Amino acid sequence: MAFDYWLSQPLQESKYTLSSNGLKKEKTYHYTSRDKAEEKMYSLLDKMGVRAVTVLDDNEDKTYICSNGVRFYIQRSF
16 A cells, blocks of 8 residues: 555644735734634724725635725635
8 A cells, every 4th residue: 555645644724814905014914714814803993993895705815995995815825
């Protein structure tokens, strides 16, 4: 029986990144679930006093466009 590399590796969960465009201080955060990334994004929105106006949902990625023009991106990375 041949050695199968893929079966020998433990299953890895997906990772998610939260990044923004349009803020003074742009930073990227890394999370183990999409829900945690969304919680952080909504806490940042509360601090800024704005809300997400438009949500563009692709299968793997989400883009949130805020009322002040700031964009947040939640992307799945492997």
